[in-house]
Amino acid sequence: MKHVIVIGGGLVGLGTALQLARLHPGARIRLLEKEPKVGAHQSTHNSGVLHAGLYYKPGSLKARLAVSGIRLMTAFCQEHGVKHEICGKIVVATNDAEIARLHTLLERGTQNGLRDLRWLSQDELSEIEPHAAGVAAVRVPEEGIVDYAGVCVAMQRVLVRSDVEVMTGMRTSSSTVPVCTVTVWRSLPGCSGRPAFCPFAESTISSSLRHRGW
Secondary structure, three states, rough: EEEEEEEOOOOOHHHHHHHHHHHHOOEEEEEEEEOOEEEEEEOOOOOEEOOOOOOOOOOHHHHHHHHHHHHHHHHHHHOOOEEEEEEEEEEEOOOOOHHHHHHHHHHHHHHHHHOOOOEEHHHHHHHHHOOOOOEEEEEEEEOOOOOOHHHHHHHHHHHHHHHOEEEEEEEEEEOOOEEEEEEEEEOOOOOOOOOOOOOEEEEEEEOOOOOOOO
């Protein structure tokens, strides 16, 4: 049996644990998060935008991940009842000097595989968004907004159903690989101002991580 410890319960850690559970249903997986709940930091403290991949260089890894990622995230939200809205967005050229750059963005989005991109004249822009002042715009219908806190909770729920141990309040102090000894500190009430290595270590988890074959 494979044993895996995922350190960090933000969107990246939760998503990594989900994919590992899907690819290796027989593995024993633990996710460790130092905070009392998952997604306590940047994962839920952001603008809540679902980025479609308009700006990234065509063919780049960032572009491919953005385009596929927004579609996977939208499907996940629909399946698990997470609040989201594919409301689209408008990218505006405020003067003639920005027209060329706007054409470049339209071309990039098209090459990246974004659907139903549309060039808007000044009059069309005013019809859609009368409060936006510009000479032209590009409409990006696939962009949206999402409740990332809800996403984190839904991911945790799926992990628990998949027999992944999600352990909150567990601080990792050190580790070595490929034979991994992880020292974990149980965060106790009232200890936030004390040093990270104060004497309330709850356990030391030892796990042999095999990087080949995964």
